[in-house]
Amino acid sequence: MKLAYWMYAGPAHIGTLRVASSFKNVHAIMHAPLGDDYFNVMRSMLERERDFTPVTASIVDRNVLARGSQEKVVDNITRKDTEERPDLIVLTPTCTSSILQEDLHNFVERASLEAKADVMLADVNHYRVNELQAADRTLDQIVRFYIEKARKKGELPAGKTEQPSVNIIGISTLGFHNQHDCTELKRLMADLGIQVNEVIPEGASVHNLKNLPKAWFNLVPYRELGLMAARYLEQEFGMPYIDITPMGVVETARCLRKIQQVINQQGADVDYEEYINNQTLYVSQAAWFSRSIDCQNLTGKKAVVFGDSTHAAAMTKILAREMGIHVVWAGTYCKYDAEWFREQVSEYCDEVIVTEDHGQIGDAIARVEPSAIFGTQMERHVGKRLNIPCGVIAAPIHIQNFPIGYKPFCGYEGTNQIADLVYNSFTLGMEDHLLEIFGGHDTKEVITKGISADSDLSWNKEAQAELNKVPGFVRGKVKRNTEKFARDRGFSEITLEVMYAAKEAVGA
Amino acid sequence: MTLAQPEALNFECETGNYHTFCPISCVAWLYQKIEDSFFLVIGTKTCGYFLQNAMGVMIFAEPRYAMAELEEGDISAQLNDYEELKRLCLQIKRDRNPSVIVWIGTCTTEIIKMDLEGLAPKLESEIGIPIVVARANGLDYAFTQGEDTVLAAMAVKCPDQAPVAEAEKNERNAIAKLLNFGRKKEEVAAEESEYVNHPPLVLFGSLPDPVVTQLTLELKKQGIKVSGWLPAKRYTELPVLEEGYYVAGVNPFLSRTATTLMRRRKCKLIGAPFPIGPDGTRAWIEKICSVFGIEPKGLDEREAQIWASLEDYLQLIRGKSVFFMGDNLLEISLARFLVRCGMIVPEIGIPYMDKRYQAAELALLEKTCQEMGVPAPRIVEKPDNYNQIQRIKELKPDLVITGMAHANPLEARGINTKWSVEFTFAQIHGFTNARDILELVTRPLRRNNNLKDLGWEKLVQEEAKV
DSSP states (O other): OEEESOOSSOBHHHHHHHHHHHSBTEEEEEEEOTTOTHHHHHHHHHSOOSSOOSEEEEEOOHHHHHHOOTHHHHHHHHHHHHHHOOSEEEEEEOHHHHHHTOOHHHHHHHHHHHOSSEEEEOOOOTTTOBHHHHHHHHHHHHHHHHHHHHHHHTOOOOSOOSSOEEEEEEEOTTOTTHHHHHHHHHHHHHHHTOEEEEEEETTOBGGGGGGGGGSSEEEOOOSSSSHHHHHHHHHHHOOOEEOOOOOSHHHHHHHHHHHHHHHHHTTOOOOOHHHHHHIIIIIOSHHHHHHSHHHHTTTTOEEEEEESHHHHHHHHHIIIIIHOOEEEEEEESOGGGHHHHHHHHGGGSSEEEEOSOHHHHHHHHHHHOOSEEEEOHHHHHHHHHHTOOEEEOSSSOOGGGSOSSOOOSSHHHHHHHHHHHHHHHHHHHHHHHHHHHTTOSOOTTSOOOSTTTTOOOEEOHHHHHHHHHSOHHHHHHHHHHHHHHHHHTTOSEEOHHHHHHHHHHHTO | OOSOOOSSOEEEEOOOOOOOOOGGGHHHHHHHHSTTEEEEEEEOHHHHHHHHHHSGGGGGSOOSEEEEEOOHHHHTTOSOHHHHHHHHHHHHHHHHOOSEEEEEEOHHHHHTTOOHHHHHHHHHHHHTSOEEEEOOOTTTOOTTHHHHHHHHHHHHHSOSOSHHHHHHHHHHTHHHHHHHTTHHHHHHHHHHHTSOOOOOEEEESOOOHHHHHHHHHHHHTTTOOEEEEESOSSGGGOOOOOTTOEEEESSTTOHHHHHHHHHTSOOEEOOOOOSBHHHHHHHHHHHHHHHTTOOOOSHHHHHHHHHHHTHHHHHHHTTOEEEEOOSSSOHHHHHHHHHHTTOEEEEEEESOOOTTTTHHHHHHHHHHHHHHTOOOOEEEESOOHHHHHHHHHHHOOSEEEEOHHHHHHHHHBTOOEEETHHHHHSOOBTTTTHHHHHHHHHHHHHHHHHHGGGOOOBOOOOOOOO
8 A cells, every 4th residue: 555645647547548539439438436437527628628528437336346247338338339339449447347357358249249339448457557558558459459450351551652651659638738749740741741641549540540551650759658559560560660759959850860761761862951950040949049148047057857758858858958957857757667768868967766756756856946847737836835936848737738829849849839938937936036136026015905904893703713714815805895895884893794794795 | 308297306217327526526625624634545546546636726735635545465465454554544643643534445445345444443542543434435426425424424423422522611711711700601691592492403514614604603593503513623523412412414415424313323303405595595494493493583584685686697597497417416406496596407417316315305396396387307316428418419408517527518519518516616505605506507608698699609510420
């Protein structure tokens, strides 16, 4: 048993659901107790999704505990099949079904005899993998399933596309700025004259998965999702994959050079140097920013970085290599991928921290007292407590991290966005600090909004206590309204009764 | 659907495939209510993930709650449950020193049959902190029923003798007494005289402190004294419950607590509608008065005055229809209030319907429908969300009260929604807060009135599917 208040990566089934619900017309059925369908709330709220999330639960209740699911799961699958006509139904185990050890395989087999849709059991174990690993596995599983299926039917298309082309693998729902990154990557590929063959899983149809081998190569922008599928495709079809995250000016260039190399090996004849040069020097503002006086002021400032492997590694490199900022420590919660992370960042920071314990991270921030933090929502709140600004760079994230405006982290527009994020975090901290030195903007006491300033009314003890329970930001208003009410009616003392009568009278 | 609605209430039961919060969410409001408590949820990452996301910003405020996250070794019994829990509880005692630790049993502890009720007394005596066990799991319960399981467990822990508390009170007031000399006694006597002589009354249900004060004052106006409240602000202030005390519920989801109070504490339950909306509040007070043989005073004017102050909101909703998908068990009371407001309710979804505990509320709903001349709603227990969506598409109600999973998709299809969870957290009890309920109910209508000329109602392309 472990005492835990907060977790960075969610449970396994969240990963499976993220992948399943990213595809078009794929329905996931969770084998779970009532209330475990919280994923639907998250997707609907965070992504502001217009459509019903294609996830339902086959409820595990007392009866299931006593007698097993029996027909229930099969019925639920076939029912969903007729109601929604999905292409694929993914039966998703949860922590509960992991311990019940019901033969879900058997249910899947039985259901697939009846259902028009393909039916599959997500091969994830709650106690062995987390959200990110599960997502990677599920994507791999779905890709394999449809490649095998096409192969058996002899529908696997032969050969490559005429023009150089790419599959972008790993864009998913509830991923940090994934939608924007996807747009930016497509734009980048268009600039390079590379055709986008398929994007998976977001918005893809399972029928198109058989076309994956037609691409010349695979691009896996995120470390956490898509590598397993990319490796499978490499092994089956000899498709090269590129796992350099194009985040930051230097890494984007490195990614493009790798693409150039990979497609030139397959007979293309491209040279991206001029494009890279042009983008770096004149189009993207990030390189210029790092030369400007603004950025000079950041030299040697202390920062700490924490997040998933992809974003924490990329940010560390950008801060240290492209902006001259001193990264005191960089860390990730992707413990299963610690080795890769260390290798990526060790030369750009003093210390590497790999942990899932937010307490340890909080302490490490307090110890270092950086000028800025780049982390998840948890680090943002640590920053609030310590009065240190924080730029959010990775999940777990809140609704404000699903902006409507165009905010990619990848590609050349991504470099601009990141420069803004970094610069805003630091200057805000600086501004606060200056204000403090010079005594703040204004003294708060001078301005009063009338009435309650020189009050002739007395609040009795209970009423005063009650007033103190009113949240600070409306307390003044409540006080003023109550006093106005009391004065109008000639009360001299404010009691609880008067307070509530006032509330009822003003209808607030 | 084309059949004429019968006058009596019509109960149905569907498949139970609906969306609601897991009952462990009750820790979110209970740890805030009971200030010296610590809630330990014994479950998996799934439970933790839910709480972390559902509690939103609260999670960052160093809440007095934590997960005892079960690992593979716990599931396969390689680790000793007792030793593990002892280790964690000692850590909690050291870091937070609470007056009570509440263990929340989850689906997993049920399935692996971890004997929490058996372990608790042993550990309690070993570490010297009371441990309350509540099995608030998704196998058995929905959302607000979590509070019910916690309060039922606490009801058993309430002290059963009054005098001790009295002595303590005197001691605490020692200094005050010194300063006041003899005056104190007169004041107490004067205070007592404001109340009618009636048997002790204890109310149950967790409400924000301001609402507790409001309802207590409301009863005081009738000369009724509230001897205690389950739960109190602190665990150490749990009310005395002697045999023969009267108890009354303030929320519709507290049937286990009511049963426990009746069967184990030998209390007498006052079955009343719940004080939600001015009509409900009035009926609640009247029922309590009638049990104590008191003639209620001034309720007519009080209710009329509240209704009058709601008129601007009532104009917005009169004649409009509202569909409850059902997820927090407040549905019957809210529907009853909204019918009285002049709305039409085609369907009330509800996770679980205790017809005995809610009898008075159901009777008031039926009566309200008759008086307002609207058809009685169908009450659908354990609803099926998919079927409900089909019915919503057919009925096109003016407002759907639903969980967040369906709210945005319905809005995108041009259907007004109100997120049901807000009713659980907003202050909705008593006369004073009636306006707050309507503030919630009318918000989508007011918002959409503001936007109505833009022609942006349906924002999805679809609807070919059957």
